[in-house]
Amino acid sequence: MIFYAKWKKHKTIPENSYQISFNGNGNTAGLVPDSQYIIKGSRGVLPGNNTLENKQFKDNNASTGTIQTNDYIFIGWSKNKDAKAGDADVFSQGASITPTSDEVYYAIWDLKVKDVTLTYDGNGNTGGTPISSVTKQRYTEITINPSNQGSNLTKSVVESGNVVQYVFAGWNTQADGKGTDYYSGAIFCYFSLPCIFSFKIKSII
Incomplete structure (x- = not known):
């Protein structure tokens, strides 16, 4: 009696293609997306995180028996x-890539609970402060400049x-006024991310 290995087709790898593989980079659960094979000179699209999760051990609460974790979100x-x-x-996710060789992409994580600082910048003001x-936890909504303090800023230049x-x-998210x-x-x-709002101005002569 002889037992023969039985095979079924798993995937077909195109000729002249690059392999794009994915690494969970510290994930604690879930599966990475399947590798992609992109024909040389062609474009591919980066996938989402599939079922990847990242929850790192933080503390063990002996009184309640619960385990606390630092939860991360996929960036x-x-x-x-x-x-x-x-x-x-x-x-x-969804970004277009044009590989020039076989490549490995690593999942990038960021703390879910995190303080973020919003800074107001006078952007060359010559008067006022x-x-x-303001520092708040990520995803907190605030009212911008609620007391309209920015109106105290002034700017005068010789041209x-x-x-x-x-x-x-x-206010604008870029110093040149071309942001949001x-x-x-x-x-x-x-x-x-830390945010900087720049004083936006218009001239009067």
Whole structure:
């Protein structure tokens, strides 16, 4: 009597393709997405985190018998396993990639419960004092500049021999005013990164 191994087709790997594989990078449960095979010169799309979870041991409460964990949320993928949320080499689910070799992408995690600081920047103001920084827990909603303190800021500069005065025009997420505008009374939700709001101005001569 002889027993023969029985086989069934698992996958077909295209010729002239690169293998894109995924690493849970410290996950404590769940499965990584299946590897992708992308034809050379073609584009692929990064998947979601599938069923991956990351809950690291924090403390054991002897009085209740419960185990406390630091829970992490999935941020995206990076070829740098030590990358952090907000780094330029972290790509979110659905990002397009064009590989030039076989590559490994690592899951990037960030603490779910985390304090985030919002800073108001005078952005070159010559008078007044910017609002104090505010630190809240991630995903907390706040009202931007509720007392309209930004209106106390002033800016005057000399341009081509003339004194140009500016008036307060709200806040922006970029110093050049090309980011997202926020005005007094607007609702802002803290996410994963430290935030800086720059004083936005318009000129009056």
